Amino acid sequence: MWRGLWTLRARAAHGLRRPCSRLGSGAPSPGSGATIFALSSGQGRCGVAVIRTSGPASGFALQSLTAARKLPPARSARLRLLSDPRSREPLDRALVLWFPGPQSFTGEDCAEFHVHGGPAVVSGVLQALGHVPGLRPAEAGEFTRRAFTHGKLSLTEVEGLADLIHAETEAQRRQALRQLDGELGRLCQDWAKTLTMALAHVEAYIDFGEDDNVEEDVLKRADSAVRGLEVALGTHLRDARRGQRLRSGAHVVVAGPPNAGKSSLVNLLSRKPVSIVSPEPGTTRDVLETPVDLAGFPALLSDTAGLREGVGPVEQEGVRRARARLEQADLILAVLDASDLASPSSCNFLDTVVAHLGAQSTNGSNQRLLLVLNKLDLLPSESPGLSRNMPPHLLLSCLTGEGLDSLLEALRKELAAVCGDPSTGPPLLTRARHQHHLQGCLDALGHYKEARDLALAAEALRIARGHLARLTGGGGTEEILDIIFQDFCVGK
Numbered sequence: 239m240w241r242g243l244w245t246l247r248a249r250a251a252h253g254l255r256r257p258c259s260r261l262g263s264g265a266p267s268p269g270s271g272a273t274i275f276a277l278s279s280g281q282g283r284c285g286v287a288v289i290r291t292s293g294p295a296s297g298f299a300l301q302s303l304t305a306a307r308k309l310p311p312a313r314s315a316r317l318r319l320l321s322d323p324r325s326r327e328p329l330d331r332a333l334v335l336w337f338p339g340p341q342s343f344t345g346e347d348c349a350e351f352h353v354h355g356g357p358a359v360v361s362g363v364l365q366a367l368g369h370v371p372g373l374r375p376a377e378a379g380e381f382t383r384r385a386f387t388h389g390k391l392s393l394t395e396v397e398g399l400a401d402l403i404h405a406e407t408e409a410q411r412r413q414a415l416r417q418l419d420g421e422l423g424r425l426c427q428d429w430a431k432t433l434t435m436a437l438a439h440v441e442a443y444i445d446f447g448e449d450d451n452v453e454e455d456v457l458k459r460a461d462s463a464v465r466g467l468e469v470a471l472g473t474h475l476r477d478a479r480r481g482q483r484l485r486s487g488a489h490v491v492v493a494g495p496p497n498a499g500k501s502s503l504v505n506l507l508s509r510k511p512v513s514i515v516s517p518e519p520g521t522t523r524d525v526l527e528t529p530v531d532l533a534g535f536p537a538l539l540s541d542t543a544g545l546r547e548g549v550g551p552v553e554q555e556g557v558r559r560a561r562a563r564l565e566q567a568d569l570i571l572a573v574l575d576a577s578d579l580a581s582p583s584s585c586n587f588l589d590t591v592v593a594h595l596g597a598q599s600t601n602g603s604n605q606r607l608l609l610v611l612n613k614l615d616l617l618p619s620e621s622p623g624l625s626r627n628m629p630p631h632l633l634l635s636c637l638t639g640e641g642l643d644s645l646l647e648a649l650r651k652e653l654a655a656v657c658g659d660p661s662t663g664p665p666l667l668t669r670a671r672h673q674h675h676l677q678g679c680l681d682a683l684g685h686y687k688e689a690r691d692l693a694l695a696a697e698a699l700r701i702a703r704g705h706l707a708r709l710t711g712g713g714g715t716e717e718i719l720d721i722i723f724q725d726f727c728v729g730k
């Protein structure tokens with residue numbers, strides 16, 4: 239009865255508001271939220287440009303620009319003449335679409351104008367929209383922010399969308415699509431459900447345990463749920479750096495003795511002349527960084543000075559920088575001149591960097607190494623004994639390109655290990671924020687186990703659940719929302 243009455247009242251209020259904003263009898267009432275508009279496709283001359291609006295005056299704006307009494311049918315494209323509502327000056331013949339809320343991207347009433355992409359058309363339509371009462375230009379990310387506010391996207395999905403817009407490699411696109419699909423969010427929601435059950439069990443015991451109405455068994459069930467969750471969170475956290483590398487690029491450092499062809503390899507992999515190549519040993523001094531798409535994965539490729547001792551102070555500084563950069567590498571591309579393996583600088587590099595890392599990786603170091611023997615073209619066609627006593631390696635000629643395909647395939651495998659493979663496996667944690675909340679949740683579960691009384695144990699579970707909620711929902715902290723939405727352009 240109560241509810242029925244409420245719904246009736248709400249409907250009546252709704253019914254009163256709608257005709258006013260949809261049938262074009264005037265601008266929306268001053269109390270309603272602003273309607274935003276922006277060019278949503280890229281800037282510059284193009285075939286078709288998409289301009290969209292979101293908010294209660296969207297229908298009114300669409301009617302104003304098309305001089306129509308009626309709105310087009312929902313979600314169906316119509317060809318209309320657009321004109322400036324003040325001067326009646328024709329602007330363009332365009333496709334228009336009407337998306338009444340809540341079934342729209344933002345959850346609000348939305349309109350889209352697919353206009354010819356000339357700058358004069360675009361600016362004419364934007365100016366005309368600016369003169370429709372109740373409309374104002376959108377801020378960066380404002381459309382997506384409204385979608386989030388109206389529960390159309392979770393926070394992890396918003397991040398996925400931002401990543402999809404910025405994706406530059408195939409692996410990044412796959413990862414972003416998975417996150418936009420809500421996989422990470424669903425996983426967190428499942429975990430949160432498990433925690434809610436465990437909390438319900440503990441609370442039931444606190445409330446009724448002493449009356450013997452509730453069996454001791456409920457606490458055991460809560461404990462086992464927490465143990466299961468700890469294992470799952472631990473597994474995901476161990477993978478955490480991988481997702482972040484996939485988002486921002488793995489650090490790949492090219493190192494080796496002077497003149498091995500390191501700069502030649504950097505130029506070959508980045509397909510542009512990043513570094514100076516010359517027959518003079520000691521050409522590269524500073525660390526030169528370039529972002530590249532390596533076999534479908536994003537990487538920050540660094541060229542470094544050839545490693546050798548006993549040279550002048552400038553080159554020594556280069557060598558120092560090269561060693562420092564090596565320590566930050568996720569993957570080291572160790573380059574040697576295949577025709578010069580017996581030289582002191584080659585032997586020294588093999589004995590120090592290559593052998594040292596080989597030993598480390600069995601010690602569980604995170605750094606990986608690919609050994610590349612360059613200048614294959616200088617070897618006699620049969621080169622007996624080259625691979626003897628050599629650690630596993632790839633043969634390459636930067637000059638002829640021979641061996642490049644095998645190198646790219648090896649890089650793909652290494653980078654899939656470094657960044658995580660976005661086509662398979664569990665959803666990756668792509669941001670430090672994800673890692674922070676999962677760690678917070680895990681720590682709280684630790685406190686649950688150590689808690690000396692049940693009230694403290696229940697509180698620990700609530701804290702753990704709060705971390706998961708903030709991961710998908712942002713917990714309402716404006717600061718985090720601002721950081722995330724900052725990644726968007728105007729019109730998204």
Ligand SMILES: Nc1nc2c(ncn2[C@@H]2O[C@H](COP(=O)(O)OP(=O)(O)OP(=O)(O)O)[C@@H](O)[C@H]2O)c(=O)[nH]1
Pocket residue numbers: 494495496497498499500501502503514515516517518519520521522523542543544545612613614615616634635636637638
């Ligand atoms: N024949 C042959 N020459 C190569 C190959 N790769 C590079 N070179 C030559 O080797 C010389 C050194 O190449 P760089 O790329 O400057 O070597 P680097 O390791 O960067 O040298 P530094 O920066 O001085 O340490 C240049 O003359 C290149 O043209 C190759 O595959 N075959």
Ligand SMILES: [K+]
Pocket residue numbers: 496497515516517518519520521522
């Ligand atoms: K050189």
Ligand SMILES: [Mg+2]
Pocket residue numbers: 500501502513514515521522541542544
């Ligand atoms: Mg060089």
